[in-house]
Amino acid sequence: MSRPLSILGISGSLRRDSYNTALLRAARTLLPEQVTFSTAEIGDLPLYNRDVEARGFPPAVLRLRRAMQEADGILFATPEYNWSITGALKNAIDWASRPPQAPLDYIPAALISGGGRSGGARSQAHLREVLAHNRTQVLEEPEVLVPRVWEAFTDGVLTSEQVWDDLRALVGAFIDQIDRDRAQRPTVVVLGRHGDIMARTLHLLAADYRAHGALTDAEAIRLIDERQPAAIVVGGGVERASRDAVAAHAAAAVPAAAVVDVIGPDTIAARLAAVLG
């Protein structure tokens, strides 16, 4: 049986009574029962600083990146601040965009915004640009833009039928997009030992595969159990005993999964294509 489809919601607003966060909550109520939904916390992320990154991703960053990696799609609710996205959201995306695993790579995404007269149109346009740089697959239509967002709510409850209809249309189209993506990009787990080679490999594979990288055997085993991959790619630098232990685990946990041994990153795509078709 395939994994249930999972969506991660991210609101660019940190305030408790945010309309954008409320739009996200409303969208959540429209999801079919078998779809899981979780929200990511971005208010506790430090400001992006390469010196901090060089010492290792802080725990809040790791939590965000893992939540993105585990999601099949990301639903962004983006307020408009000064004709753009909020600093908090840009900061979160900056952290998420860093290798070795760039969790925004090719992941399906959809956008909602509530704002003033334009309904956050400029913020959505900017977010599309930022996400395009990350190769995120943003749903083109339908768009959900809520002008004068405060008028769509009564005592904190979404009461605009028009907005409910727009959200319903977006959720339906988004789930179709995620289903297509899951069918078109098989999940693979890549076991390697070197962060920079892993980054290149994941970048290379992202267009055709939902690739998850593991630098340790334990991480590979966790990913195999959780992601049920179609294949496990084993890098050339992995010791024979590790390769055999992970392959044995995969054979028991996901019998249909292929194990693909590779020498260099250039051969991986060809080898995978030969095995998975």
Ligand SMILES: Cc1cc2nc3c(=O)[nH]c(=O)nc-3n(C[C@H](O)[C@H](O)[C@H](O)COP(=O)(O)O)c2cc1C
């Ligand atoms: C710093 C700041 C800048 C803003 N700039 C814009 C803007 O450029 N365009 C707009 O439509 N609304 C703007 N607003 C209004 C917000 O869109 C509005 O407060 C919205 O409700 C914020 O989203 P939230 O309710 O999810 O927190 C701005 C608000 C703040 C605090």
